[in-house]
Amino acid sequence: MRRIRVRLDVAYDGTDFSGWAVQPTRRTVAGELTAVLTRLFGTVEGLTVAGRTDAGVHATGQVCHVDVPADRWDALSAALLRKLAGLLPPDVRVLAAAEVPPEFDARFSALSRRYEYRVTDAAWGASPLRRHDTVAWPRPLDLDALNAAAEGLVGEHDYAAFCRRKEHATTIRAVNRLDWRRDPDGILVATVQADAFCQQMVRSLVGAQLFVGDGRRPAAWPAGLLTRRVRADEVTVAPAHGLALVEVTYPDDPADLLARAELTRRRRDADDQPAPPADGTEPTGLSRRDWPAGLSRRD
Template sequence: MADLNVEKQRIAMAVEFDGSAFHGWQKQDNAASVQAELQAALAAIEGDSVVTVAAGRTDSGVHAEAILVHGDVSAARWQRSHLAYLHGLNSKLPDTVRVIGVKAVKPDFHARFDCRERAYRYQIWNRNTLSAIHRWRHWWMPRELDVQVMQEAASYCLGTHDFSSLRASGCQAAHATRTINRLEIRKTGDAIEIEVAADAFLYHMVRNLVGNLVEVGVGKQSPDGFRELLAMCDRSKGAATAPAHGLYFIDAVYDGFSSRELIGRS
């Protein structure tokens, strides 16, 4: 039995994972999850259960490049060698999950509640043929997309708004008001990237946003029509939800650091 008097150290971990291998972040009874794998690896090192908390939940199939997770571990074991702890943890994880950065934080630090901004990237493969390489990393869109008009429509999302038009029916948030700080669309070759950062997101908000921007990009909706859709605050008037496998959690920002800044640190 583990010594209940062992002094604990709360650590923040930047975690990368391939979402195609999991039914999302959150631990589930009958499905593979990232949280279950990470907690099993921590338990193997600690000799006791470790509860982890992430900056946000991800759906089945969604990937992460640097989601921030906290957990409490043995202070003595952690202080012995941060790098050894990091490598030991990764040795217990499947190839589809990696802790890519870690640091000590205060005992009351909370990965979810202390997060000031979260950022996602959505990737689209815009070519008339499906890619053999990018098949499960991008949403394949064979029709040509007009990135310029998509960016015009996206500009209407900047700032603080009621995003009920982008809110999935299963959302449990108390309200739909969110603040989008940045929304950029870039095209490089056949790949289009939509990057969005906000104080918080509603359930399926990014995927619903992408679905509607694609409607603008193919000419089914105008930028002004998209602005009117946002003002309606009615999800039923919007486009279909974009598939999960094109979405990546890329950053979580806190006072003094972000999850991306932890990459390579130990």
Template sequence: MPRLKLTVEYDGTHYVGWQLQPNGVSIHSRLAQALEKLLGERVALEAAGRTDAGVHATGQVVCFDTERTLPLKAYWMGLNGLLPDDIAIVRAEEVPPEFDPRRWSHGKRYRYRVSNKPTRSPLRRFTHWEVFAPLRLEAMQRASTHLLGRHDFSAFRASNCQAAHALREVRKVDVQGTSGDELSITVEGTAFLKHMVRNLVGTLVEVGKGRRPEAWVAEVLASRDRKRAGQTAPPQGLVLEEVFYGDGPPPRTPGGTADAEDEE
């Protein structure tokens, strides 16, 4: 029985997120419907992680088993003809039967985009967080270094996060752009807690506005207290860009693999 891995790009604006939910249409449901039309059977979809309502992706990874054997191009050319315009398959490949898109992940990269124009931007309202106050780019860059490494990120997890623990390793935080125009914050790590990237961004923006000193970020991290961190940045600025894989699952160390409730 073939096992297929799909890389999926989507605009999450009009969806309740990746996960199937009773209160609206999800990315999962749209993809499952298209696959059923293509294959003539229902398949069980497994994803590298959940994305929340309004969050986008260029590199979500989805896996499934099927009784049918089709040429790989059918899974991107054929499926893209069945999917809505805001969801597309960008790559399809066959993987070993034991491949697990979540447990085999060696890490993920997210990018968060901030519009820093002094007035609202109609073209950016679904893809950026609009912050009108000028942001100090260099201060945000220096503050972000406090987040690197393996730490307890309890101060940056959602209050309803169901992960077993908050130990995570952040490999990279890169703040780039131009104050008064557009900034992007790229975060790479082994795995993430619910709303973790958005809470990191909200905290860095507090520094960028000059409301908090750069060292405050280290104090928040050490406190493990969500109430001390910045606001949760809105979902539309966040993009899941890539999920990283090796030849097999990574060593099972605390914070080294995604939890079942891993969600952004």
């Protein structure tokens, strides 16, 4: 059976999902998509996503690919988006579906991923209509302090202090954008872009900067953690619901897709190494009573 590769651009409200990846007893984005795609195409293979979002994290610009029977694609492609809209639950939508070359890999062909994180420091908290995607911070935040903290975190570094370490997985990443803005409605938005991210990295970076923004840490503190080779226990992991994946970029020339995927795989293979043992000298940092209600050191 001849198959063709399809790129899907996906948006979802992560509130009621246990993340992207399929889990047997939990509701996930990939689980919902797989069930509906299988219903339409009969069989689907190789559902692969650009970034596996955690439980509660949203997306407006997620990308995945899947291989489907060519004859079913020919029959369904013209009306596919409407059919998907009718079958998928209201908290997940496929925004675009297009045939792509077999060399396209949603994960390894990607050049960058861009996330945004929304925070309000308003005394009344988050707007009721935005409570699912905006975190209410209990202290006033200084925009200049947030950007001062962000500046030292840009570049290619080992972000072990900000990552949930996986065995034999690298924590070296290249962050090419990290900055904050305050929108006209008063919401503070962090934009974070990198070639890739390790687990909990964005939320940990944001958590560290928020403690600078509210005056409890100096601006140089987050960048100083980049010398660590183990996760910094004193870094707060910011709540999941403030985070959204908003864009994934790929090479403009289809001929470059395979080369990019192969380069990404080689880099990962070269960089992957076991985590070094903790030396027992990590500072304890802020006490639990210093954290905003509902936050924890670890998810």
